[in-house]
Amino acid sequence: MAWDEWEQLKADAAGRQTTGMRLNRADGEPPMPSQTGDLQVKNGDLAKIGSHAHTLYNQLWDKARVAVPTSDTAAGDLSGQGFALGGGLKHVSDRWDEQLKSLMDACAQISNHMQTTKKVHAGDDHYIWRQMSSIASLDAGFDERVGEPGEKNPVYDTKKK
Template structure:
């Protein structure tokens, strides 16, 4: 295909399409974080706790309500009596237990991870607050142009004796 032929095909395709699409972003109203000016994902400690709590509740309900031990017994009894259904029932029960175990493991993982995340973020927040608040005071104290010669640095406050004079 020659270059001219390619240009003709592109022009023809462009003329056949009455409206063209341009993808530089999605409309503001369709953005999931439209209310957040930075566009960053935000999460609250209450959100993390609620997710972990629901995962823990689901784990407990699965443990209490989804385990079916009577199926194992029925499968064994039927198999012992020579019914082919007994083997099939035992197979289904084994598969159910495996799938249930995977689901319960996932719930436990989510619950534990949300607890860990909550504690980790609380610790990070305290660490950041402590260091950031001290840095601005420290930085102001080491600024070379803090005051003309002979005057005190205003960052450290005024001397009480000077206020009385």
């Protein structure tokens, strides 16, 4: 493609454009994370999220499952007496149990993921620290002297100029 052809295409595109140029976002949207800095999460934040997910899991286990056995018993009694309501109640009880298990699984996954993430990032932090400390000890080795420092080399003496 020749330069003048490129310029003509740009001019044609500019003539068709009704709004200004937008890159990677629409007007009024918040800036992209790469434009504002990196996401920072501290281990305490991860631990807190994991703890809340674990607490929710325990509460769901203790409080939300209470109705399942009694609903199943009532559904069986109603069905045994010939009421169509018994089948409907059993269906609702089964769906409740399925949804509850799904929610509890999600809470467990969140809790486990936060613990894993915390361990991984802690490992990364230790690795970086070890790398940086080895560089610092290497730098310190260059500063060691065998004996007392002597006079400055006269070649580098700036006062004589």
